[in-house]
Amino acid sequence: MAAEPTLIGSVQRALHLLDAVGASERPVPAKVLARTVGLPLPTTYHLLRTLVHEGYLCKLDDGYALGSQVSGLRQHTSLHALLPKIRPVLRALRDEVHGAAYLSLYSDGDIKLIDIADGPAAPSVDLWVGVHESAHATAFGKCILSGLDSEGRRDYLSRHRLADLTPHTITDSRVLEQRLSQSGDVFNDREEYLLGTACLATTVRTPGALGAVAISLPARRLGSAPSQSLRRAAQRVSRALAVTP
Template sequence: MALKHEQDASSYQPHQSVQHALRVLDAVAHGGAGITDGELVRETGLPADQLTALLRMLRREGYVQQTADGAYVTGETLSSLGSTEGGAAALTAKLQRTLDELRDTVGAAIYMSRYIDGEVHITQYASGPETPAVNEWVDFRVSAHASAIGKSLLGQLDLDGRRDHLSRHKMARLTSRTITNEKVLLSKLATQPATVPVLDLQEYAVGTVCAAVPITAGSAVGCLALSLPVEHAHRLHDAAEALNKSAAPLLLSMAI
C-alpha cells in the first residue's frame, strides 16, 4: 500500500506559508491603529488571493482581528505568545487546542513529537473515544525505525545523526512489515521528499497505520503525526494531506 498521488501531498509547503504569515504579522504589528487589505498587499508583496487565505487562517487562530472599519490589528493569541511572562504556558495551551481541533477535523489521533537529546519524545497528543491513540506496546524511543514519527524525525537529521541513533537502538522486528536492515532504512530516509508525509503501514503495530510531517522550527527537530485503525487505511491519503496543511498554524505558534 502506498500514498496515492504523492504530488498532491507535497504541493503544500507549511514552512513557506509560515514565512509569509510572519511577514503579514510584522506588517500588522507595525500598522498602528490598523492596516487595510490593500496596504498589506503593498507591504508584503503577496498576491491578493494568497493574502486573503493567510488572513483567514490568522483570524481563525487569533493572531489578528479586524476593527469595525475592516482594518487589521494584532490579536490576543499574538499578544499572549509574545509575552515574556506566561508565554510558554500559552504556547502549550495553544498547541493543545490546535491538536484537539485537528483530531476532530481529521478524525484521527494526533501527535506532536520532538527529537531531544538524541531521543524521540511525544510532547503532546490529542485522542478520544472515536480516535484512540496508538497502544505504545514498544517504547517509541527505541522504535524510531518502525514508526512514522520516528522516521520523520530521523529524516530531519544528517547521516551521522541517523547512524548515531541507530547504533544506540537495535532495529527490532516489531511486525512482518518492519524494516530491520539499516542500509535499506537509511536509503529510504535519504530519498524521502521533505514535503511528502512519512508513512507507517503496520510497521510499528499490526492494525494501525500512521503518517507524519516535519514541523521543524529553528534548530529544533519535530513532527506532527496521526494514527488510524487499519480498517480506515483508505482515509490515510486525505488525512495525511490535511495534516500537512495543518502544520502551518503549529509552526507559526512555535516561531513567534
C-alpha cells in the same frame, strides 16, 4: 473566611536563595546571599549544600550559580507553555481526520512524545514500546530521522536497535535509509509498529526545533487519509514553536 495556608519555611527560604542566584549575572558568595535573603549564615550554608546536592545550584570558586536541574526545569516549562498553543491544533486535526493526533520532538539526542489528542472515536495507539526505541517503526520517528543530518542519524541508529515489532517492521538499516530518502514530506507506517494500525506524519521544523505531527488510523483507512490536513497542522505547529521562548 478561608483558612491561612500552611507554609513550609525551609522551602520558602530555599526558593528565595534560588531567586537571588538567578537574579545575578555572576556567581554569588554565600555571605552575600545570606544578606540578600535575610538569613543567618549557618542556615544559608545548610540550604545551599542541599541545593547543590540536588543539582539546583552549583558551587564555583567565587560563589554559587544555577545548576543543571534548573536548565531542565526551564526546558520543561517551555514545553508546558507551548501546550496551550499546540493542543487546539492537534484536536482540530483529530476531529478532521477522525484519528488520534500526536506531536513529537527531537531533544537531547532522543525522540520524545510531547502531546496526544485522542478520544473515544479516535483512540491513540497503545505505545507498548517506548517512542525513543521505535523511531524506525513509526511515521513520526521516520520523519525526525529524515530531518537529521547523516552524522546525527548514524549516531541515533547506533544507540537504538531496529527491533522487530511486527512482520512489517523495517529491521535493515540500508532499507530504512532508502525509505527515508524516498518518502517526500509525508511518512507512513503501515502496521510496522502495531498490527492493524497505520500512521502518517509530516515534519515540523524551526531554527530551534525538529519534530513531527502524526495521525494514527486503522490500517484499512491509510489510503484515504488526508495528507493536506496533516501538512496544515504541521505548519501551524511550526509557527507556534517559532515564537515560543
